Amino acid sequence: MxxxxxxxxxxxxxxxxxxxxxxxxxxxxxxxxxxxxxxxxxxxxxxxxxxxxxxxxxxxxxxxxxxxxxxxxxxxxxxxxxxxxxxxxxxxxxxxxxxxDRRTLRAVENALRDLEPDTTRSSPSGTFARKAPSDAFARNTPSGTFIGPLAHQLGVRSATLRKWERAGLVRPRRDPRTGYRVFDEADVRDARLARQLRRGGYPLEQIAPLIAQVRSAGGLQPLEAALTDWRARLxxxxxxxxxxxxxxxxxxxxxx
CATH class of the missing domain: 1.10.1660 (Multidrug-efflux Transporter Regulator; Chain: A; Domain 2)
Known part of the structure; x- marks a missing residue:
């Protein structure tokens, strides 16, 4: 009616x-x-x-x-x-x-903040110098790090990194001589970002799109505009x- x-x-x-x-x-x-x-x-x-x-x-x-x-x-x-x-x-x-969505944004911002270089020491040119590599990375190859040292630095197991690789969060290459996984600087960045988000309770399927965005942006810095826009839209x-x-x-x- x-x-x-x-x-x-x-x-x-x-x-x-x-x-x-x-x-x-x-x-x-x-x-x-x-x-x-x-x-x-x-x-x-x-x-x-x-x-x-x-x-x-x-x-x-x-x-x-x-x-x-x-x-x-x-x-x-x-x-x-x-x-x-x-x-x-x-x-x-x-x-x-x-x-x-607000919690996710906050977790992403915190994760990115944790990935920022150390700005407590200035170089002679006036720019900020990066933090010296850890002991774990001192044992790495000149072109990257193996899975064991990276897992040690992140405080996770090697099996966790292999799981992240299967989920597409990291994409290490293989050493042609040994067949071992070699993680370059971008892989280390992605692994650190994944660790921070996992600690925040986010599942791998939610983390993978963000890692893909970091890769397509060519690093973390270009994401600032995206995060600002995300915050404004929320x-x-x-x-x-x-x-x-x-x-x-x-x-x-x-x-x-």
Whole structure:
């Protein structure tokens, strides 16, 4: 059954579309998808919307930036079906995902910070010098390090490094004479980044895409802009969720 008209006010699809800068077909599609309550029909079969439909459309469009189109649509359908607890559950899930994304960003930033060179000693030219290599690396080949010394430096087992290799986190070459794995400077960087993220509780399948981004960027420094953009997008998403919550509450009040 369609939604009862409020105060006798009728809105045509074009009125709703113009007010929200949409096409009339989009408005009809949203109704058919359950995002809007079902409209009453005039004697001639035309859709007759009300201010409540306008409020529903405003709520949906406000929810999309923070929750995504699919989740926003599911929230609105749940509300229109009277399943408000399900709608609140969907909202909570989005907030939980945002919190998890913030934690991931923080873990990445901390991991990258730990990988920065030592800046406590300056070179004669005024630039910062890198930390002297550890004893473990003193036993390495001129062109890289073997798995044992690297595992020792990272505080992990050699088997762990082999597992990371299978997952694509590190890509050591093989010594042509001995067949041993040789980790170059980029491999050591990737292994250290993987260790920091694993210590933060992140699974290998989440770490692998980040390692790939580090490789494609040619190192850690170019990622600063990406991290800044990531942080800004999370903040924008959080603010959009607040706006969406306000519009959803207004729609719930209007429904009574």
């Amino acid at each position: 369609g939604q009862n008209l409020q105060s006798g006010e009728r809105l045509r699809p074009v009125d709703l579309a113009r007010a929200h800068r949409l096409s009339t077909q989009a408005v009809r599609n949203y109704e058919e998808a359950g995002i809007l309550p079902a409209a009453e029909r005039t004697a001639h079969g035309y859709r007759a919307y009300t201010p409540l439909h306008a409020r529903a459309l405003s709520a949906f469009l406000a929810l999309v930036p923070g929750h995504g189109h699919r989740t926003a649509a599911s929230i609105m359908r749940a509300v229109n079906e009277g399943a408000t607890d399900e709608a609140f559950h969907l909202v909570d899930e989005s907030h939980a995902q945002l919190l998890e 903040s924008a998403r959080g603010r959009a969720m607040l706006t969406g919550a306000a519009e959803l509450e207004a729609y719930l009040r209007a429904r009574g």
